[in-house]
Amino acid sequence: YGITVNVVLPAGLSPAYEAFYRDDPKRADAVARLNPMRRHGRAEEDIGAAVAGLASDAARYITGQSLYIDGGSHLLGLPQFHSAGTSFSS
Helix, strand or coil, X not given: CCCCCCEEECCCCCHHHHHHHCCCHHHHHHHHHHCCCCCCCCHHXXXXXXXXXXXXXXXXXXXXXXXXXXXXXXXXXXXXXXXXXXXXXC
16 A cells, blocks of 8 residues: 555754753753754754655655654653653753
8 A cells, every 4th residue: 555654753843942942052052962963953954854755755665663853862861852742941
């Protein structure tokens, strides 16, 4: 049937998470340094590209996967905030 099912887990890109560091450059730098990629994620570039790839014919044999889009933060055991309703406070 050609049906594939995957989940994309974009951590650290929610409005609540961005509000946590947006107005404080020192906090923003500190949060970015915790990430193995040493930067904050960008929704259109980082999530969009991954979703487009999974939706393409190139991913026709990929199914049942959970794709973390968090710059590798999940590898460090850092807290993950994936759901839209998650709050992030200092």
